[in-house]
Amino acid sequence: MVLLSLKDLTKHFGGLVAVQNLDVEIHSGEVLGLIGPNGAGKTTVFHLISGFLKPSKGEIFFKNQPLIHLKPHQICEVGISRTYQIVRPFLNLTVLMNVMLGRYVRNNQLESAEKEANFWLNFVGLWEKREVLPKNLTIADKRRLELARALATGPELLLLDETMSGLNPKETSDMVDLINRVRERGITLFIIEHVMKAIMALSERIIVLNYGRKIAEGLPQEISRDKKVIEAYLGEEYSIARNQ
């Protein structure tokens, strides 16, 4: 079943075209990767889906419901959540409070929301640090916090924006395991990532963006050998070649 579809999605910022005529379909339960050089428009796509930007042209459908006229909080209610490239926890509120706030969209009762928040904290491994303030967490923990908060909103589709950014190899590997466990719960994932190892391991399918256009789509193996993709990533040619 097609969960999310982007049809002819286009976004201009004045003269700059950030996203051009993008057609994407994400199927329920799938893990779709989104890669591309810096500035390719990947995060812009996430902003468009999550409602922070209005498209200049094109449409977005979630379970056949159009999204582009919804406000961001309504898009969350409908079942789409996201994390950010640069983490945005509520810095002066405890870890637990952060996740409870994610829960309130589904459950507005203080006590039971707290219990459910604790479940997600356990899931990501942050329960011991639930009374800590995010400013005192490591980057890896902050990413886990943001993930827990997004999961607490009970999404069907989760948009992950460069979750591995800033993590060392061990942390990256832990995060990949965590994301796999999220997938096992049946949540559909749309992942932007630069760390090739991670995205190749996680994705069932990958879409490649360059200058706002889709230049390739297919299985990870196909993508890593695609000539257009390698050209776009000239600087990272070596790391892609290693994966062949």
Place this chain on the structure above:
Amino acid sequence: MIELTKLFYSTKSRIFLILLILGMIGPIFLSEYLIHILIIILLYGYLGQCWNILGGYAGQFSFGHAAFFGVGGYFSTYMYVKFQLSPWIGLFLGAILAMALGLFIGYLSFRYGLKGFFFALLTMACSETLRILAQNWMLGKSAGILIPLQGSDPLNFQFDKKIFYYYVVLAMMIFISLVAHKIEHSPLGHKFKSIREDEEAAETIGINTMKYKIIAIGISSFTTALGGTFYAQYILFIDPHIAFGTNVTVEMILRPILGGYGTVLGPLIGSVILTPISELPKYILPYAMGIDQIVYGVIIIITIMFMPNGILGLFERLQKRVLTY
């Protein structure tokens, strides 16, 4: 109500109860002047908390709260002087009017995404507009409105002894503290704080930030107006400067900022410290005009430099313990 019985169990609550009893009985033994000081402390503590709900909890810094204060004060006063409407009723109706104004300003600002500096400017423009209107066009103009002295007229919100005004403002302080406490420990309050921390992130997790900001300004404007009526009845006079001048707004903002914004006790602590500091120099050095403004300025500078989270924030940092109340 069940929460109230929990009040008896912790030491902090017992201290609170002792202070409350002292607060209710103590003033009987104090001079009229000291009672006056206490009234001002409590009134500005009350107003500070009203502002705090929008500014400290929801993070929307209003620089025009005098608008709500003045609407409350002018409405009840005018209704009483012109139509003999009891200020107790005028109190309530004036607050509703102020809330309508607050919701209107809120809707205008938040609909167009006004935040931070721009929101502060808009609210200030609002209070200044009202001040100029009151000065030039209506309601007694610059001369203001005098409330006829009746001596003792409780049904019309006039008391012959200051101590009765004290009990009224004490009740108001307790009321607003309970409101703040309820907000602090509820999903509503948590959502306010999330908006303060990062509005976009809050939207992302499904929080309707527009709705909650409107709720915050609604509560804040309504309660602020009640303080306006009280003050008018206390000094038996209102004029454009008292009602809508930036003085009131500044006093309201300083309390939570000094004491700790986004907390239940902050505004009161701020007022307990700030009010005597502004009153005392007037008493000791009556010829040094404006010395209280200099003192205020110094306090603001010190607060911003060393205690950006106010006194309660400093306390928290020193103790490394979360002080929730």
